[in-house]
Amino acid sequence: MNDIRDKVIGSWFGMAVGDAMGRPAKGLKPAAIRQIFGAMDDFKDVRPVMGKGIKNYRIQGLYGAPTQCALAVGDALLKNKKQFLLESAKNFQELAKTGPEGYFGVYRNHSACLWRAVDLLDGREEGQVSEQNSSTSLFVNLAVPLALFQGKWSKTLARQCFDACLLMSRNRFEVVGTVLTGFLVTRFLALSPEEISLSDILREAEEICCQAEADYQSRFPESEDGGLKDSNALSGALKGMEEKFNEPDLLPWLSEYSNPFTKLEIRHPSQGFVMTLLPLALYCVLQPPEPGFASTLTHSLGHGRETEMLGALVGAWAGALYGFDNIPASWKSGLVNAREIRLRAEALSARRRKKEQKDLFDMEAGLTAKEFEEGKRNLPKETKKGIQIKLQDLWDEEEAPLPSKEDRAEWRKFQKEKTKSKRDRRKNIPPLDDF
Numbered sequence: 109m110n111d112i113r114d115k116v117i118g119s120w121f122g123m124a125v126g127d128a129m130g131r132p133a134k135g136l137k138p139a140a141i142r143q144i145f146g147a148m149d150d151f152k153d154v155r156p157v158m159g160k161g162i163k164n165y166r167i168q169g170l171y172g173a174p175t176q177c178a179l180a181v182g183d184a185l186l187k188n189k190k191q192f193l194l195e196s197a198k199n200f201q202e203l204a205k206t207g208p209e210g211y212f213g214v215y216r217n218h219s220a221c222l223w224r225a226v227d228l229l230d231g232r233e234e235g236q237v238s239e240q241n242s243s244t245s246l247f248v249n250l251a252v253p254l255a256l257f258q259g260k261w262s263k264t265l266a267r268q269c270f271d272a273c274l275l276m277s278r279n280r281f282e283v284v285g286t287v288l289t290g291f292l293v294t295r296f297l298a299l300s301p302e303e304i305s306l307s308d309i310l311r312e313a314e315e316i317c318c319q320a321e322a323d324y325q326s327r328f329p330e331s332e333d334g335g336l337k338d339s340n341a342l343s344g345a346l347k348g349m350e351e352k353f354n355e356p357d358l359l360p361w362l363s364e365y366s367n368p369f370t371k372l373e374i375r376h377p378s379q380g381f382v383m384t385l386l387p388l389a390l391y392c393v394l395q396p397p398e399p400g401f402a403s404t405l406t407h408s409l410g411h412g413r414e415t416e417m418l419g420a421l422v423g424a425w426a427g428a429l430y431g432f433d434n435i436p437a438s439w440k441s442g443l444v445n446a447r448e449i450r451l452r453a454e455a456l457s458a459r460r461r462k463k464e465q466k467d468l469f470d471m472e473a474g475l476t477a478k479e480f481e482e483g484k485r486n487l488p489k490e491t492k493k494g495i496q497i498k499l500q501d502l503w504d505e506e507e508a509p510l511p512s513k514e515d516r517a518e519w520r521k522f523q524k525e526k527t528k529s530k531r532d533r534r535k536n537i538p539p540l541d542d543f
Contacts, residue, residue, distance in 0.1 A: 113457045114431040115297050116256050120453035121446075122401065122427020123178060123252055123420050125439050127171040130409055130419030131216075132162075138412040148409035149402070151442045159488025164210075164218070167479045170444040173217030174249045174420040176203065176472060181272060182253030182452055183468045186461040189257070192268075193275055196250075197229050200276075202469045208480035214472045216479065217416075221246060225276040237274040241333070243285075243370070244380040245417045247276045251290030252424045256456045261294040266316075270323065280324050280333035281369065284342045285382040287320040288313060289421065292390065296428035301399050304429075309394065310350040317343035333369075341369050345387050353395075362387055378413040385414060389421040393429065401430040402439075445475060 132152040133141050145152050151169035154162050166172075180203065184195030204213035204226045212223045221242035228238050251269040258265045266287055273286035295309065318340065324331070325339040345365055352358045363374045366383040377384040392408035408422040409415050427435065432453075440446060448466055455462045 111431070112259070112297065113454075114433055115428050116259070116457040117450065117453040118401075118427035118430060118432035118435060119252065119256055119293055119297065119424050120182075120427070120456060121432055121440070121443075121449055122405075122423035122435060123249065124171045124175045124423070124445075124449045125427075125435060125443055126405055126409075126419030126421070126423020127175045127416055128169050128419075128443055129405065129423075129439075130415030130417070131166045131170070131172050132168075133409060133412060133415040135162075136412050136415070138410055141410060141412050147406055148415070149406045150438065155486050158486060165479065165483030165486050166216075167444060167475075167482060169442045170216070170475060170479065171420075172416050173215050173219065173222060174246060174417050176215055176217075177222075177247060177276075178249045178252050178420075179452070179468060179472070181250045182257075182456060183465075185253055185257050186452075186455050189459075192254075193271060194234070196272065197232065197275060199468060200226050201229055203472060205469075207473070207476055211476060211480065214469070214476040216476055217246075219244065219246060221277070229275075237278045238276055240277045241279045242277045243279040243281045243333070243382045245282070245285065245382040245385045245414070245421070246380075247273050247282055248285045248289040248382060248386065249417075249420050249424065250276070251286045252293055253456060255290040255293035255297075256453075257459060259294065259297065261291055265290055265294070266320065266323075270320065278328070278331075279382075280321075280328070280331055280339070281342055281382045283324055284317055284320040285386050288317055288342065288386060289424075291316045292425055293428050296393075296425050299429060301429060304394065306353060306394050307350060310346055310353070310390075313390070314343045314346040314350070317346060341366075342383060342386070345383060349387055349391065353391075358391070359388070376411075376413060378411040378415075378418060380414040380417065385418060386421065389418055389425065392418075392422050393425045401426050401434045402436050404430075445471070 129148055129151055132154045133145065133148055136144070141148060144157055153168045154166050158165065180199035181192065181196045184192045184199055188195050203215060204223070207213040212218065215222060221240060221244055225238055225240040225242070228240055250272040254265060254268045254272060269287045269290040270283060273283045277283070292313065295312065321339050321343055345362065348361065348365060349358065352361055359377050362377050362384050366374045366381060369383055370381055372381070374381055374384055377388040388411065389408065393404055396404040397407050404426045405419065405422055409419055411418065443449065448471055451462045451465050455465065
């Protein structure tokens with residue numbers, strides 16, 4: 109296998125591996141990961157901890173929504189590269205049509221920003237951007253197939269990444285983060301691990317972000333994402349990273365820096381906010397405990413919380429840097445649907461579809477149905493209330509975040525349920541003893 113082909117396959121395959129390895133730990137704090145799994149050095153089985161914080165069953169070694177979103181764009185590119193946005197929209201909608209109870213279509217993710225983005229595709233006219241304004245990092249992986257298909261950075265690729273994100277989210281940080289993701293894939297494809305220069309990569313990434321931020325400001329001058337009219341937020345984070353890269357307070361600083369740009373309090377970079385999650389992923393790739401795909405991914409997943417998206421990002425970048433041959437053999441064989449993932453990686457490398465590829469919807473519908481059936485067979489036994497309370501703190505509170513006030517329907521629903529809960533508690537207060 110030639111070097112560039114090995115790296116392209118490594119990036120695509122690494123994204124799916126990172127996603128699948130991160131799924132079992134999604135929502136867990138770092139201490140909980142150490143207590144339950146030890147280290148995220150393989151595909152973990154969630155059955156032993158079902159009902160103790162993890163509510164939904166996840167097939168061991170199966171990727172989730174970040175890779176599914178990338179698959180929607182990748183298959184669209186291979187079908188019609190000139191109309192890939194239109195084909196991508198069709199794929200996203202197709203995957204949402206039918207699925208098991210409790211799932212959004214066949215997507216293996218219950219995130220509200222995903223179903224809103226897909227629902228908003230109905231009636232979308234060509235050139236129209238999404239009204240969704242999410243910045244969770246879910247859509248930055250749309251850049252991965254585009255970057256692997258093109259192979260080299262260019263203005264055309266930058267525009268494709270920009271437009272691909274606008275299909276699903278118009279948020280300034282998500283759009284700029286998608287462009288940055290595509291650039292870094294191509295940058296790592298062109299480098300060997302020995303050629304890594306921290307300052308050069310961070311400086312180049314900052315320049316790419318500055319250009320994307322300027323393009324966004326030019327196109328959407330009225331946007332005030334983050335509550336501030338600061339159009340250089342993500343490039344500023346990268347500049348600060350370069351200055352503080354070897355200092356022990358880098359990650360706390362990153363959280364503090366990002367807080368003014370979001371309504372939710374950011375206390376950990378591994379929370380689902382693109383302004384912190386992308387720099388954290390880049391930090392993990394540039395400064396692993398020891399060089400190599402395995403150590404890089406395992407170390408990154410130890411940060412916990414949004415491990416699914418963090419794993420997909422680190423897997424794509426580390427795979428582009430180290431190549432497919434350096435992914436551990438047990439991870440290659442343990443990845444569910446590995447053959448189809450590999451076929452699509454080879455197709456992106458060759459820039460043409462493989463005849464033996466399965467239909468995207470049929471493939472994902474079969475995998476989701478299998479997860480659903482296995483989940484029913486592995487429903488946890490009722491856990492005593494005291495144990496549930498004791499173990500609840502192992503999971504991060506971001507698992508069930510407050511709805512945004514911008515989504516009036518969801519916010520009203522939340523307030524009604526909160527009021528009902530308070531009323532029920534008052535009804536159940538025992539009467540005071542008579543004096």
